[in-house]
Amino acid sequence: MTQPHSTLVDAPLGMRVRIRQLRHAHPEMSARLRELGFCEDAVVRCILRGNGNMICEIQNSRIGLDNNLARTIVVSTGE
Amino acid sequence: MRSDDEKPSLRHIALVGNPNAGKTTVFNALTGLRQKVGNYPGVTVEKKEGRILFPNGTEATLLDLPGTYSLAAASPDEQVATDVLLGREPHTTVPDLVVCVVDASNLERGLYLVSQLIDRHLPLIVALNMTDVAAQQGIVISTSVLERELGVTAVPMVARKEQGIAELKEAILGTRTATGKARRWQLPEPVARECDELVGLLQNRHRLADAEAFHEAMALLTADSALIERNDRFAPELLQHVRKDHEKLDFLGFNRSSVFFVSRSEWIKNVCAQAVTRTFFPGMSLSDRIDRVVTHRVWGFVIFLGIMAVLFQAIFSWAAVPMAWIKDAFDSLGGVIAGVVPPGDLQDLLIRGGLAGVAAVVTFLPQILFLFLFLGFLEDSGYMARAAFIMDRLMGKVGLHGKSFIPLLSSFACAIPGIMATRTIDNPKDRLATMLVAPLMSCSARLPVYALLIAAFIPAGKILGIFSFAGMTLLSMYLLGLVAALGMAWLFKKTFLRGTPPSFLMELPPYKLPSLKSVCLQMWERAASFLKRAGTIILGASIILWFLASYPKLDHATPAEQLNHSFAGRAGHLIEPVIKPLGFDWKIGIGLVSSLLQREVFVSTMGTIYNIENASGGNGGSISLRQQMSQDRDPATGLPSFTLLTAICVMVYYVLAMQCLSTVAVMRRETNGWKWPLFQIGYMTALAYIVTFIVYRAGLWLGVGG
Numbered sequence: 001m002t003q004p005h006s007t008l009v010d011a012p013l014g015m016r017v018r019i020r021q022l023r024h025a026h027p028e029m030s031a032r033l034r035e036l037g038f039c040e041d042a043v044v045r046c047i048l049r050g051n052g053n054m055i056c057e058i059q060n061s062r063i064g065l066d067n068n069l070a071r072t073i074v075v076s077t078g079e
Numbered sequence: 080m081r082s083d084d085e086k087p088s089l090r091h092i093a094l095v096g097n098p099n100a101g102k103t104t105v106f107n108a109l110t111g112l113r114q115k116v117g118n119y120p121g122v123t124v125e126k127k128e129g130r131i132l133f134p135n136g137t138e139a140t141l142l143d144l145p146g147t148y149s150l151a152a153a154s155p156d157e158q159v160a161t162d163v164l165l166g167r168e169p170h171t172t173v174p175d176l177v178v179c180v181v182d183a184s185n186l187e188r189g190l191y192l193v194s195q196l197i198d199r200h201l202p203l204i205v206a207l208n209m210t211d212v213a214a215q216q217g218i219v220i221s222t223s224v225l226e227r228e229l230g231v232t233a234v235p236m237v238a239r240k241e242q243g244i245a246e247l248k249e250a251i252l253g254t255r256t257a258t259g260k261a262r263r264w265q266l267p268e269p270v271a272r273e274c275d276e277l278v279g280l281l282q283n284r285h286r287l288a289d290a291e292a293f294h295e296a297m298a299l300l301t302a303d304s305a306l307i308e309r310n311d312r313f314a315p316e317l318l319q320h321v322r323k324d325h326e327k328l329d330f331l332g333f334n335r336s337s338v339f340f341v342s343r344s345e346w347i348k349n350v351c352a353q354a355v356t357r358t359f360f361p362g363m364s365l366s367d368r369i370d371r372v373v374t375h376r377v378w379g380f381v382i383f384l385g386i387m388a389v390l391f392q393a394i395f396s397w398a399a400v401p402m403a404w405i406k407d408a409f410d411s412l413g414g415v416i417a418g419v420v421p422p423g424d425l426q427d428l429l430i431r432g433g434l435a436g437v438a439a440v441v442t443f444l445p446q447i448l449f450l451f452l453f454l455g456f457l458e459d460s461g462y463m464a465r466a467a468f469i470m471d472r473l474m475g476k477v478g479l480h481g482k483s484f485i486p487l488l489s490s491f492a493c494a495i496p497g498i499m500a501t502r503t504i505d506n507p508k509d510r511l512a513t514m515l516v517a518p519l520m521s522c523s524a525r526l527p528v529y530a531l532l533i534a535a536f537i538p539a540g541k542i543l544g545i546f547s548f549a550g551m552t553l554l555s556m557y558l559l560g561l562v563a564a565l566g567m568a569w570l571f572k573k574t575f576l577r578g579t580p581p582s583f584l585m586e587l588p589p590y591k592l593p594s595l596k597s598v599c600l601q602m603w604e605r606a607a608s609f610l611k612r613a614g615t616i617i618l619g620a621s622i623i624l625w626f627l628a629s630y631p632k633l634d635h636a637t638p639a640e641q642l643n644h645s646f647a648g649r650a651g652h653l654i655e656p657v658i659k660p661l662g663f664d665w666k667i668g669i670g671l672v673s674s675l676l677q678r679e680v681f682v683s684t685m686g687t688i689y690n691i692e693n694a695s696g697g698n699g700g701s702i703s704l705r706q707q708m709s710q711d712r713d714p715a716t717g718l719p720s721f722t723l724l725t726a727i728c729v730m731v732y733y734v735l736a737m738q739c740l741s742t743v744a745v746m747r748r749e750t751n752g753w754k755w756p757l758f759q760i761g762y763m764t765a766l767a768y769i770v771t772f773i774v775y776r777a778g779l780w781l782g783v784g785g
Contacts, residue, residue, distance in 0.1 A: 027302050027336055028505075029582060034340040035148040036586065037188055041341065047367060051376050051472035053481075053583055059187045060216070062366070064468040066480070066583040 006077075008056070009070040011046045017075040018043050024072040036063055038073060090139040091172045092131070092251060095160060095196070096180030097189055098146030099461075099588035101208040104238040105180050106143045107597060109247070126171075133252055134245075142174065145502075148188070150195045155502040164201060176251065180206045183213035183220055183235070184589075186355060190347045193229065198262050200290045204250050205233040211240070212589070217359035224354040230263065239594055262293065264346030269331055270338055273324045274300060280317055297339050300324060366589040370465070374587075379469040386462075387557075390453045392550040401445040406703070409438035428625060436621020436683035437614070440527055447523045447609055451602045454492050459593035463488065464585060471583045477565045478572030480581040483513040487564060490520035491557065492605070494742045497522075498749060508578045512571045514749065515759055518742050519564040521557045521734060523609075524678040528733045529556050531682050535705035536726035560734045563766065612677070620680050624673055624687050642666075642688065661768070662728050662775040664720055666711075671732075678738045724778040728771050735767035 011017045019042050022030040037059040038044065048055040053066040094109075096102040110129030127143040144160040152158035159168065166173040179196055181189030186207075196203050207220060225233045232250050236243025266274055274296050281292040298305045299321045306318060328335055372378050413430050420426040457463050463485055471481030482504055490497030497517040504510040521529070533549050540548045572578070627647040633640060642648050650672060651665030658668050666688055674681040682704075689707040711720050737743070737760045746756035 022337070027304065030336060031151060031340075032505075032584060034337070034344075035151070035191060036584065039340050039344050040334075040337050042344070048370060048374060050374055050379075050468060052475065053468065053471050055370065055374065055468070055587060059185055060218075061185050061188065062370070062587040062589070064464070064471075064481070064583065064585050064587050066471060066475075068580070069582040069584055 005074060007071045008044065008046065008073040008075050009054070009067050011044075011075055011077075013046055013049065015077065016043050016045045017077050019073060020076050021074040022072060023074060024069070029069075030072075033069075033073070037061070038063075044073075044075070090175045091142065092139050092176045092178060093142045093144055093163060093174035094178050094180065095144045095164065095192065096146060096206075096208075097148055097182065097185075097192060099586060100146070100180045100182040100185075100189060101238050102143065102146060102180045103597060104594060105178075105206055105208060105236075105244075105247075106141065107600060108238045108241055108244045110141055131248065131251070133248055135252070137252075139251070142171070147192065149192060150199070154505050164196070165199065175202065176204065177201045178204050178206055178247070178251070180208050180238075183207050183210045184216055184218055186213075186218075186220060187344075187347055187351050190229075190350060191343070193231075194264060194343055194347065197229065197231065198290060198293060203231045204247070205229065205231055206238075206243075206247055207233050207235045208238050210235045210243075211237045212591075216361050216364070217357050219356045219358055221354050221356070225350070228263070228350045228353060264343050266342045267333070267338065270300075270328060270333060270342075273328065277321065277324065280320065281313075284314060284317060285312075300328070301335055301339060364589070366461075369590055370587070373462070373465050374468055379465070383466060383469060386457070388546065388550075388554060390450075392546060393449060393453070396547070396550070398445040398449050402442050405442050405444065406438070409434060409441070413438075427629070428622065432622045432625025432629075432687065433618055435686045436624065437618050438686065440679050440683050440686075441610070442527075444606060444609060446526050446530060448602055448606055450523050450526065451492055451605050452598060454489070455598035455601050456593045457488075459591075459598055461588045461590045464587045467585060468583075468587060473565075475580065475583075477569035478576075478578075478580065479509055479512060479568055480583045482581075482583065482585060483509060483568075486513050486517055487520050487561070490517040490522060493522045493524070494518040494520065494739065495745050498742070498745050504581075506578065506581050508572075508576045509581050511750070511755065512568050512576045514746065515571060515755065515762075516564040516568045518737055518739065518759065518763065519560050519567065519735065521560040522678075522739075523605075524739065525556075525733050527679045527682040529553055529730055531685065531705060531708075532726040532730055535709045536721070536723045556730055556734055559731065563735055563770075567762070567766070616677060616680075620673060620677075621683050621687055624669075624684055628669075628688055647688070660775070661732065661771045662725050662778075663732075666720070667725070667729060674738050675740075677740065678733060681733070722783075724775065724783045727778065727783075728775050731774050732767050732771045735763060735770055737763035 005020060008017070008019075019038060019040055021040065022033055022038065024030045024033070033039075042058060045057045046054055047057050047062070050064075053064060054070060055062050055064050056070075057063075094102055094106055096105075106127070106129060109131050111132075129141045129143070131139045131141050133139070142163065144163055145156040147157040147160045149157075150161045150164065152161045162168040163171050164174065164177065177196060179189075179193050181193060193203070193205055205225070207222065207225070210220070213220065220235070222233050222235050234243055234247045234250050236247060238244065265271065274293075277296040277299065278289075278292045281287045281295055282289065285292075287295060295309075299309065303325070306321060310318070325335065328338075373382055413434055416429050416434065417426060420429060457466070466488065467481040467484045469481075470484040474481050474484055483501070485503075486497045486500040488497075489500050494517050497520065498514050501510045501513045501517070504513060530553075533552050537549050537552050542548065542551060624647060627650075628642055628645045630645060633644045636644065643652075647669050648665065651668040654668045654672065655663075655665045658671065663671070666685075669688060670681040670684045673684045685708065686704050689704055689711070708721050709719070712718065743756045743760065746759060747753060750756070
């Protein structure tokens with residue numbers, strides 16, 4: 001079992017997790033993430049891991065993001 | 080505000096939408112071939128305009144705005160879209176109507192932009208595109224519910240199959256979308272109260288319109304940085320009021336940076352819940368299955384290299400047939416001219432001056448079309464974003480991110496769209512680094528140079544029985560450009576463009592069959608501009624060069640002696656000492672100088688020079704340029720003046736040197752000054768000289784020179 005609160009980078013492949021908080025140092029980057037659907041309370045699923053980056057499914061689309069960015073997205077596995 | 084009964088004859092309509100929502104397909108379907116591509120003044124963002132012809136005979140202009148996820152601009156690209164919509168772009172008419180293209184299979188995200196457009200009170204029609212894709216995924220959208228919830232007209236459509244286009248035109252004609260609709264989403268109570276109060280203050284004190292006031296209030300309440308940015312714009316009391324609001328909301332436990340997003344997305348979720356019916360949930364989609372392989376850590380790379388190998392192989396073998404046709408056509412045209420115009424200076428000018436130069440370049444049109452066809456397919460199928468994803472790690476090693484890879488890949492076609500594609504990069508330092516190295520990628524103008532030299536000097540033969548030496552030499556030239564670009568980017572990012580490593584964040588659109596129409600339209604645009612250049616600059620340059628290479632006239636001289644004596648010959652001899660260390664003789668020198676403005680002029684120069692030199696027999700068109708070059712001998716030593724090594728050195732020089740006036744112009748406009756374009760010319764020329772010198776010396780040492 002993963003902890004109830006971890007970041008997206010640790011989310012198990014294929015599992016749906018809920019976004020709790022965005023804590024990027026730059027508010028513009030958090031705003032960008034939110035525009036693409038990575039908003040608080042949204043459900044996201046990691047579907048592939050690449051070299052230092054990952055592909056997530058969110059709102060029925062696929063978004064590629066790097067692991068450093070994924071570390072700024074706090075998620076919880078419990079609904 | 081105009082009332083309906085006094086509609087102007089020509090209405091201006093703007094097309095917006097998320098990237099990958101099928102905006103371009105809708106644009107093409109609405110306008111057909113009635114398109115015009117230009118630029119917004121001052122920026123290199125492409126401005127695409129077209130005309131819609133309605134069934135009742137009236138017309139309207141349609142402006143295709145850059146794809147954007149929101150009206151909160153982050154990149155220069157999105158800034159243009161926002162500025163046009165809000166009437167801040169001085170040279171563009173404020174649109175009378177906005178058509179927002181929304182991907183039906185991703186309604187939730189599309190509605191984010193739609194809700195911002197509604198907030199701005201813009202007259203709006205929603206084009207609900209790709210309903211077929213949505214249906215395949217079990218998504219059914221009730222248009223009437225959507226219209227009721229949004230308060231605007233919505234038209235379901237499949238633009239790729241031209242379904243719903245007529246309905247969209249009808250909706251545009253009879254638009255009943257009134258402006259001044261209220262914002263549809265609600266803020267939580269304490270935030271709403273503070274926000275309304277601030278909107279009131281902004282309206283009274285600063286005379287802002289309702290929509291603008293709300294937008295400003297939202298920005299002011301969200302981020303502390305917005306306060307500093309607007310320090311000069313608003314009264315100190317107002318800013319003081321905002322600071323108090325910040326304290327109040329923070330005390331109440333609101334996350335100010337997310338509350339507006341969250342409230343908006345709650346409303347969107349609610350709209351979707353009412354309008355969307357999920358008939359079934361599909362399992363793993365075909366796109367996901369393809370991605371398993373294509374974005375795989377190892378296989379992704381292998382597939383990428385495989386695609387590139389096929390591309391370069393195809394450029395060589397498939398394009399050979401139409402190239403032969405074009406050459407034959409020019410030869411017979413030369414024959415016709417020779418029959419009509421009596422022999423003499425005029426015939427010489429027409430055939431050896433104008434025609435030979437233009438023919439030498441136009442012959443490569445099929446290869447350029449193949450290149451654009453491939454790149455168009457890669458882009459349109461959705462593969463390009465995957466290439467960025469798998470290249471992200473590699474790009475990260477040189478301090479750039481995967482997004483920079485797309486401008487670099489587009490630069491294979493031409494550095495100008497490549498440099499323009501950097502506008503999607505938010506970070507100015509990364510953007511500059513990408514722009515500086517983009518012209519190192521081998522563009523289509525280098526292709527004629529490579530093609531001529533490869534065909535003349537690279538031996539026939541195959542590696543593993545599949546890949547020809549010719550195709551692989553071409554691939555190596557492209558790889559050399561790529562390696563140089565990455566190396567220089569690394570150097571720049573380590574020195575004067577040092578900064579934090581950028582973040583990779585990018586949508587990977589579902590794979591789809593590329594639209595032949597879109598790809599062909601793009602090919603047509605490129606072919607037209609290539610032919611236009613051949614007919615203007617290259618024709619002019621060829622004629623000037625013919626003159627310089629034919630005069631002053633020597634009596635009773637062989638053509639070789641004549642060329643030696645001519646203006647061009649003298650100029651070539653003048654720079655020979657500088658280029659001698661690279662293994663280049665004075666004839667190549669003429670080519671280098673004449674192609675300073677445009678690379679492909681090298682080929683037409685060689686065409687003109689060799690035609691003049693070999694003028695002794697026939698009309699000169701019967702021996703091909705490549706044969707002439709490979710048979711050319713130094714009169715003093717009797718050795719071939721062009722060897723395999725010389726050919727490789729010329730190619731290496733052209734890979735690395737900045738010989739393109741248009742790129743310089745775009746860089747100047749894009750960086751707002753001469754500093755960076757001059758730096759770019761300087762570093763690229765130095766790099767080209769040094770590397771070519773090393774290759775030449777190494778070649779001599781290895782005995783390749785022959």
